[in-house]
Amino acid sequence: MAKKGILLVNLGTPDSPETKDVRKYLAEFLMDPRVIDVNPVLRTFLVKGIIVPFRSPKSAKLYKEIWDDKTGSPLLHYSILQHKLLADRLGDEYQVELAMRYQSPSIESALDKLKASLVESIQVIALFPQYASASTGSVYEKVMNIVGKWQTIPSISFINSFHDNELMIETFADNGRQYQPETYDHILFSFHGLPQRQLIKCDHTDNFCLKVDGCCNTLNDTNKFCYSAQSHHTAKLIAEKLNIPKEKYTICFQSRLGSDPWVQPYTSEIVAKLAKEGKKRLLVFCPAFVADCLETVYEVTEEYGGEFKALGGEHVQLVESLNDSPKWIDALEEMVKGQKF
Template sequence: MSKNTAKIGVLLVNLGTPDSTATGDVRKYLREFLMDGRVIDIPFIPRWMLVNLIIAPFRAPKSAKEYRKLWTDRGSPLMFHTEDLTAKLKEKLDPKKYHVEMAMRYQSPSIADGLKALNKGNVKKIIVLPLFPQYASATNGSVIDKVMEEARKWQIIPNLSFVTNFVEHPLFLEAWEELGREYIARENYDMFVFSYHGLPERQIKKGSVDGYCQLSDKCCANYTKKNQFCYRSQCFFTTRLIAERLQLPQEKVKTCFQSRLGNDPWIKPYTEDLIKEMAAEGVKKVLVFSPAFVADCLETTVEVGEEYKEEFIELGGKAWDLVPSLNANDTWVECVKSIVEQES
């Protein structure tokens, strides 16, 4: 009896980035990103009007300037770090067993193109790994949604496997520990801040099982089967796990949320509010982690690394150091390899 030698397909998916820093390309990216019903979860017509008549036209020029601050000769850091991760993963996995592709949820390379390449390779299974450690409908959920949208067009659909989160993976935690220790060895910090991308509170509540969500620190302090897919709970859990590995004093560890958009209430505490509180309390030296991001991007390099630093220093702080994202860190590559092998 002949053995099936078909490969297992692996699709790594990150958020996405404009094709360039030109205002037109940034506007195009914003429109695709914000028109996703899982990102701005309001009915289509008001969402279309909000995005196309207000946000994209007015925000694109400002965002283009922000993107120019982090663009390099290789282009967008989020893009080339994901490319480097993919290249290293290909070297680690057996090429006779795995076919690896990368994609972006928005813009290029698209999920459709990534899946097409895997399908063309006649893979027997596809493992989809959204590169977002904590599950959220607007990130992991959106990737899964898009993959299913594309796959249902096929006559033959291979076995599909989705990784919904990996906050507890020991190598993910070890990678952050390695990066954090490099900074801790050089400086005596007063506070350790873990800043995650924020979400509207309504999205957290919509995903609550049987209305369980309390949006409280007491609830999120315990990671249970009832709140295992609560994004806020997962973020607090991630902080605890990394802080434990680094043996950080509990009273010196803070979890907060950044990148608010609009006037609706988002999950708290807000990073900008925490900065003011720390400055008022006389905190001078802060080390910042952004464990919701595995590749440096606008939200890490510019928002946390530059804008928040400037605000903290203006308020009397002396040091605001940002631990870089995992990018193509070797331990992180081993983590992705381990996740893929576990799903195989």
């Protein structure tokens, strides 16, 4: 009996924290036209002439801070665990493969395994809760480009986003609950940032995104594919689970690159503002990530934590990501089987 193929795809990580491998990873990542969506000549100049040469040594030092001698990068470690746990849960009826959009294991190698096994269908789950052209969209384009060259193409389906997945929301809430959110001065829901121009491109009405006050605050038919609107919705659902009042939390965005305006408010500016207001303890959720990684383990804990303390704050506590939580594996199983989530 033919198996059903499942392809899990996360963003990616360097093969090692050495500068040469970080350089290779950053070059592939940032040369993606969906990530830096500018003129190809300008993109090549920016990435290969400026960003990668200057950023690679700095990023390599950061990766060394979070790298484990046995398990490697946290993102790959937890992605492998998620892959194994889901495969065990689904059983022999399914073949589950793991890939990274950039670097190893590659999407092409994972698809080749599914093709060689003669699976009857392929379901692609890009492991990004909120849809963005630069993440989920890039994964889907890569998959379609590869499979489009096959002579025989099986049935293929995609999970567009799962920003409101009930079990995912419960997992983040469970992880946060252990830190007793009510004992913190303020809660941050910090999402990975995107350039504002990428949000505008997703507004097919051309008259809503950033032109209507509070356009991201409520998810509706106009902004249902908007990364920022979905992020706001995710944060509100987690806050509701934990009974966090609106005045006690802020939704913000981190990891901006370059001088162009990105989605706001910026996490770094919110951290500074809260410190100046006399806040001492912050609890930070990062619900754009299903596995802990450089952006959570180092950027939030070390960078923002250091900035907060330098301005008079006392402690920044990161809430762990979904990682290998059994409830998160339940969520993946429900997505695969098409159950309500």
